[in-house]
Amino acid sequence: MIQLIGLKHDVKIEIREKLSIIPKRQEKSLEALLSICEEAVILSTCNRTEIYFKSMDDEIIKKIFKALNWDENLIKCVVNYKGDKAVQHLMEVVCGFDSLLLGEDQILGQVRDAYEIAKGLKSNKKELQRLFENAIACGKHFRTESKISEIPVSSSSMVVKKAIEIGHKKFMVLGYGAVGELTSKYILEKNIDVLYIAVRDSKKVNIEDPRVKIIPFNDLQKYYEYADCVISCTTAPHTVIHLDDLPNKSLLLFDLAVPRDIEEIVSENPLYEVYDIDMLGDIHDANYKRRVASMKNNRYIVDKAIKDYIEWKTIEELTPFIKKIRHIGDDVYKERLTTFKHKKETKDNEKLAEVLLKSTSNAYVNRAIVVLKEEHLMGRSKQCEDIISRIFQQ
Structure with missing residues (x-):
């Protein structure tokens, strides 16, 4: 049976970071899961950790926590969906119905990346492979029909929008993975003075724009004083922004990472306005009502994808009998x-x-007659007649 475990919506970031799986640990985690599950796919983003798997073991949740070295006391912080409910959840996730920022467009790429990693390790076989391929196709179709991408929304776009509205023009982005690259793109679309991008490998950044300055990650503290807004989105397993390194000036700081990049004590200092991923929902979004309407009008695409997969799975259960x-x-x-x-x-x-042809025909016709007589004696002849008639195309 296909199942998933995922973080409950009301789980605070302090708990989420304890149950997060950063990219460089994802393959190792999948290998650990394959020792206890038939199939597994890990979907880990800044705002969610979900594990899709196939298992009939009643103790599987505890075994997953043990395999991933998670605290079993935190089992109460996850939900466990099974069968059709798990299918419905993934379809809603990939289309943005389950996102903190309704309709956000990054999740489709994140689901695709999760699938490709699992595919590379051969941890998704027949059922999960079909489920994720159908989900990705559903996500693409939904975005095409709803045109939701024309109403842009992502954590990156939201924080950049807020910073620009306040009047900031000097930005610093920490990390240049998928989120860092997208954040930089949104910043450079605005009328800004400078964008510092802090990376450990300068070759990762290929931007030809005089406003962009690439700086070594280890020299962060030397450049903080030149920025008005710092947006951190690394995949580090530990904090990278520390109070002692920050300048004695006002700063707007956004932490888009899980685990968090900014140590908690920074937010206690009145000089610094700090937003973590849990606080993004408080940022006003004028396009919200448009997205709600668009998603509601195109919900039928999700429902059809769910129905199609469930029908495929139901028919697939007949495969052994058909063989x-x-x-x-x-x-x-x-x-x-x-x-x-x-x-x-x-x-x-x-x-x-x-x-020989006659004997072949009789082998099945005579058997059908025997079964029909048996079913008639048990009061089920009408249904049996219908099935036999369909088989013989009468």
């Missing part, structure tokens, strides 16, 4: 073919073929 029927059919024709080969030199071939 058995085909095997029986093969035995019947092979038996008659053997008879034909043995007798074709001594018998009238046309008469022999007629007898």
Whole structure:
């Protein structure tokens, strides 16, 4: 059975960072999961950690926590969806229905990345592979039909918008992964003076813009005083912005990372206005009502994708029985073919073929008649007649 465990919506960031899986640990975590699950895919973003897996083990949740070295006392902080509910959740996630910022467009790429990592490790087999391929196709279709991408929203766009509205023109971005790159893109679309991008490897950044200054990550503290707004989005497992390194001036700081990049004590200083990922929902978004309407009008796409997958899964459950029927059919024709080969030199071939074809037909017609009689005696003849009629196309 396909299942998922995911963080509850009301779980604070202090707990989420304890149950996060940073990118460089994702493959190792998948390998650990494969020792206890038939299939597994990890979807880990700044605002969610979800594990999709296939298992019938009643103790699987505890085993997952143990395999990932998570505190079992935090099991109460996750939800466990099974079967159709898990399918529905992923379809809603990939289309942005379950995001903190409704309709945000980054999640589709994040789901695709999660699938590709699992595919590379062969940790998603038939059922999860089909589920994620269907979900990704659903996400693409939904965005095309709803045109939700024309009403842009992401954590990156929201924080840049707020900083610009306040009047900031000197930015610093820490980290240049997917979120850092997107954040830098939004910043450079605005009328700004300078953008400092702090990275450990300068070759990762390829931007030809005179406003961009690439700085070594280890020299952060030397450049803080030149910025008005700092946006941190690294994948570090520890804090990277510390109170002692910050200048004696007002700063607007956004922490888009989980685990957090900014140590908690920074927010206690009145000089610094600090927003973590949990606080982004408080930032006003004028496009919210437009997104709600667009998503509501195109909800049917999600519902159809859910229905299609569930139907595929239901039919897939018949596969062993269908193989058995085909095997029986093969035995019947092979038996008659053997008879034909043995007798074709001594018998009238046309008469022999007629007898063998007739016996093949009788093998199934006579059996259908026997089953019909048995079902009639048990009061189920009407349904049996309908099925047999459909088989014989009458």
